[in-house]
Amino acid sequence: MRPNPAPPQKQRTKRLSSQDVAALLAEDRARVLEQFTVSRETLARLDRYVELLVTWQARVNLIAASTIGEVWTRHVADSLSLERRLPPFQRAVDLGSGAGFPGLVIASVRNGATVDLIESNAKKAAFLRTVQRDVDLGGAVHAARIEDCCAALASADIVTARALASLDQLLGLVAPHIAPTTRCFFAKGRSHEQEINAATALWRFSMVKHESELEDGSVVLEIGDIAPR
Numbered sequence: 220m221r222p223n224p225a226p227p228q229k230q231r232t233k234r235l236s237s238q239d240v241a242a243l244l245a246e247d248r249a250r251v252l253e254q255f256t257v258s259r260e261t262l263a264r265l266d267r268y269v270e271l272l273v274t275w276q277a278r279v280n281l282i283a284a285s286t287i288g289e290v291w292t293r294h295v296a297d298s299l300s301l302e303r304r305l306p307p308f309q310r311a312v313d314l315g316s317g318a319g320f321p322g323l324v325i326a327s328v329r330n331g332a333t334v335d336l337i338e339s340n341a342k343k344a345a346f347l348r349t350v351q352r353d354v355d356l357g358g359a360v361h362a363a364r365i366e367d368c369c370a371a372l373a374s375a376d377i378v379t380a381r382a383l384a385s386l387d388q389l390l391g392l393v394a395p396h397i398a399p400t401t402r403c404f405f406a407k408g409r410s411h412e413q414e415i416n417a418a419t420a421l422w423r424f425s426m427v428k429h430e431s432e433l434e435d436g437s438v439v440l441e442i443g444d445i446a447p448r
């Protein structure tokens with residue numbers, strides 16, 4: 220008889236102390252601030268947001284635990300990069316906001332504008348509401364599925380999404396509800412060309428491709444005039 224194979228070794232992940240996390244985040248923040256100029260007020264809002272994120276992360280899985288020391292370079296920078304592409308607007312809607320990227324970062328920069336966040340996970344939605352209230356950001360949190368938020372989408376000048384769904388799925392979610400003038404800004408990674416090809420088979424749309432200054436192959440797709448084929 221063959222001996223039983225050895226059980227797989229448990230992966231050892233070193234738990235970071237709060238001091239370790241604070242030190243990593245300070246370096247990470249400095250890296251992002253070398254690349255992006257933000258006002259003192261915006262920075263104060265972002266600092267408080269990240270502080271709340273780290274506190275909540277101890278009990279709610281908001282982001283991948285292993286990336287907690289890289290919140291600024293992984294998430295805030297990506298969101299700032301998308302925010303830079305947005306024209307002036309009154310009301311934006313961020314789909315599948317998760318821990319608030321890019322929605323809460325956009326709201327932190329465009330203070331005074333309304334940025335609604337749609338997030339179906341109740342715990343994440345509670346976190347988003349806490350940050351909105353604490354940092355005094357404009358907008359509402361819809362703890363619901365995007366499919367059930369037609370009114371929010373109908374009144375949006377701008378729709379954003381990151382790491383939510385493929386382009387053809389995103390177009391399917393927004394197209395029935397948005398106004399003809401609404402512009403969508405979707406952050407996409409290296410596979411964006413395949414996603415554009417797949418979406419083009421099903422949808423007609425106008426598109427501006429904004430290359431990322433942060434990562435080769437990543438883009439923000441600015442999309443409008445969406446209609447089914």
Ligand SMILES: C[S@@+](CC[C@H](N)C(=O)[O-])C[C@H]1O[C@@H](n2cnc3c(N)ncnc32)[C@H](O)[C@@H]1O
Pocket residue numbers: 294314315316317318319320321337338339340343363364365366380381382383
């Ligand atoms: C991969 S996370 C991305 C979060 C964030 N946008 C980011 O870039 O870090 C996708 C989020 O979308 C939410 N989500 C997925 N499908 C949704 C739907 N149909 N309606 C509302 N939220 C949804 C999930 O709960 C999850 O928090």
